Amino acid sequence: MLAAGAFSNRLAVTVGLSFPIRVEALQMIRSSPAPAGSLIPVVSAIRRKLSLKQSHDGTFLLGGGWPGDVIEDGRGYRLRPASIEGNWNEACAILSAVATQRREDAWCGLEAMSADNIPLVGPVQKMQGLIVATGFSGHGFAIAPAIGRALADQIAGEPVPELDGLNPDRIVSESAAIQ
């Protein structure tokens, strides 16, 4: 079972495989704490790159796919000041409670983006016995519980047609990325 996110290809190469995934550094910002209850839902906004929520400690968490840079060894990142500014401005534009706070922290997470931005989940024809679950392309939190259950059923030999569209061979065979 290979489910190592952005590090999946590092492991795959040890058995002579390579998946059509690229690593992206996605940026987050944390603000100073505002009064609790300033924002209840998680907010996004049409035509804005924004995901905005308030944590229990009052801090706002800002994201939305703003890029940092993956550093050369593929294990770390560098923040992009322009992404911090852009993300902060988007949040301030729709919620004035953010604008009265300070930016306290910023960081990136490394994410495996598949070539078609659809996860690679299931057995790999070119290596009998190998199951992958990677390339979640920015949506892994939301679908992880369902994927976990479905994949467990599939491994136990049950038919799981819901996973057909995620089968790695759809893209691996086309791109010949597995050598």
Ligand SMILES: Cc1cc2nc3c(=O)[nH]c(=O)nc-3n(C[C@H](O)[C@H](O)[C@H](O)COP(=O)(O)OP(=O)(O)OC[C@H]3O[C@@H](n4cnc5c(N)ncnc54)[C@H](O)[C@@H]3O)c2cc1C
């Ligand atoms: C900033 C940011 C915001 C996001 N926001 C959202 C969101 O709002 N909603 C959403 O649905 N998704 C979101 N995502 C995407 C989501 O986080 C990922 O899709 C998801 O975490 C991918 O899960 P994964 O298990 O494939 O990889 P990961 O969560 O990266 O887990 C891979 C694991 O493999 C381990 N590993 C690596 N190498 C080895 C090894 N050699 N041996 C053993 N273990 C190893 C790592 O330590 C890690 O624990 C966001 C991602 C980022 C970066």
